[in-house]
Amino acid sequence: MSESKIEWTEQTWNPVTGCTKISPGCKNCYAEALAHRLQAMKAAGYERGFALTLHQARLQQPLQRKKPTVYFVNSMSDLFHEDVPDAFIEQVMVVAQRTPHHTYQILTKRADRLSRFFDQRSIPTNIWLGVSVEDRQYGLPRVDHLRQIMVHVRFLSIEPLLEDLGILNLDGIHWVIVGGESGSKARPMNVEWVENIRQQCEQQNVQFFFKQWGGWGADGKRRSKKANGRLLAGRTWDAMPELISNI
Secondary structure (H helix, E strand, O other): OOOOOOOOOOOEEOOOOEOOOOOOOOOOOOOHHHHHHHHHOOOOOOOOOOOEEOOOOHHHHHHHOOOOOOOEEEEEEOOOOOOOOOOHHHHHHHHHHHHHOOEEEEOOOOHHHHOOOHOOOOOOOOOEEEEEEOOOOOOOHHHHHOOOOOOEEEEEOOOOOOOOOOOOOOOOOEEEEEEEOOOOOOOOOOHHHHHHHHHHHHHHHEEEEEEEEOOOOOOOOOOOOOOOOOOOOOOOOOOOOOOOOOO
16 A cells, blocks of 8 residues: 555555556556556566456555555556456455445446446445546446445546536536546646536535646646646635544
């Protein structure tokens, strides 16, 4: 585990690493590029680069931490990838049950499997479930799958935002994160697209978090990595659902 630079979490926990691309949001995957760098550095756990890998030993990591922590689960993979066995996902759920002082944020692009997996399973209240939404064709249909699941917090990670999403149905959604794409091949994000989402979150009483502009600024110009600002309409937007104490 490691301290996270991701603004909406505290630490990352990666019992699975590696993935495969399934939609336009995956095109410039940051996790893939990072995995290959870690492989070149001979970092433990990345001997296979970005090939999907289960790390049984890492399942115990949250059990060893007493301080209440918000974990982003599998920042370097997708827990609901088709090659991750149900039995392994169930072990992740058991760890969450055994550590009620932690909060676990689980994000996936495999929303159909997410809803099937939890169809007959209960979910600990310290688990938040989210889906990635990058566009209308691939991203928005995932929201309907997420809405079917009985979970304390449902969230959308709209990053990278690749187009205007139009009118949104945010019924049953508690939190929306929006961000632009980073890196040298980043695709631009239009300020009107972001404002459209923010205004609809406000109208539908959904928490809104603006993560970053990424490789492009609000003025439509390229930015360096150090200049991927977080200001939208002159301020930062950091709303999040409240943590529940299960201790």
